[in-house]
Amino acid sequence: MEDKYICSLCPRNCNAVREENEGKGFCRAGTLPKIARTAPHMWEEPCISGKNGSGTIFFSNCVLSCVFCQNQKISTGGYGKIITVEKLAEYFRMLESEGVHNINLVSPTPYIESIIKAFEIYRPKIPVVYNTGGYEKAETIKRLDGLIDIYLPDMKYIRSDISLKYSGAANYFEYASKALDEMLRQTGSPVFDDDGMIKKGTVVRHLILPQNTKNSIEVLRYLDERYGDRILISLMGQYIPVGNADKFPEINRPITKREYSKVLDALSSLSLDGYAQELDSAKKEFIPDFDIDKLL
DSSP states (O other), X not given: OOSEXXXXXXXXXXXXXXXXXXXXXXXXXXXXXXXXXXXXXXXXXXXXXXXXXXXXEEESOOSOOOTTOTTHHHHTSOOOEEOOHHHHHHHHHHHHHTTOSOEEEESOGGGHHHHHHHHHHOOOSSOEEEEEOSOOOHHHHHTTTTTOSEEEEBOOOSOHHHHHHHHSOTTHHHHHHHHHHHHHHHHOSOEEOTTSOEEEEEEEEEEOOTTOHHHHHHHHHHHHHHHGGGSEEEEEOOXXXXXXXXXXXXXXXXXOHHHHHHHHHHHHTSSOXXXXXXXXXXXXXXXXXXXXXXXX
């Protein structure tokens, strides 16, 4: 692993210098992995968490700047512990030994170089999940071909004014749509084992935002027209105003039952298959605990 390189992994195209412990790009990530939590996680989609949980590794720093991010402490706050590539591979092995259904890489984009090298040290015998906000370059995703079994991207927005306002990325859909094409090219349609756990495929998440049901419905229609039953959809009603949401009055509240029902009704008219969260999932108790002192 080089201790310094010029980075253009994500659509920001910072071309910024990254050294081992820090970088000068948008995400401020260094070349070594920085993580904030490794643990079995029970609150993913049923086909991912199952009975034993999903073996999550939460990476610090992020290529987006969502004002409502529930993981702001690590995504833009930079909280985390810098580890070696060898240690990352060891975490793969440790989580697998706990009997989890998969290894779940959460917000991994800044550390793709390290992740690829960690797989050269140890390739898990269980599926690997790439859990991302969706703001990816297709050519970067191509580098993961053969390494990732399950892609779990967001498709947050279809409108550039909204993606700029809430995530600082006017070109979000332009890149997220092309990256999703590449993800599906790699995985094909969902494949499940006898217990209903996904072994290979692409599951697309969409979080409903207050006052933004039109955006949600447009996203769902696009996904239906483009992919149909080749993907699974995960419609999320868990939005709560955290992070900097209080600076945006229109989203500084949970979604209403009316908003949720409007989007859910639109989904039911489409051919998409998958999951829809209940509104009672909008609780702060479901936000993961980040404490680097608990890392082994």
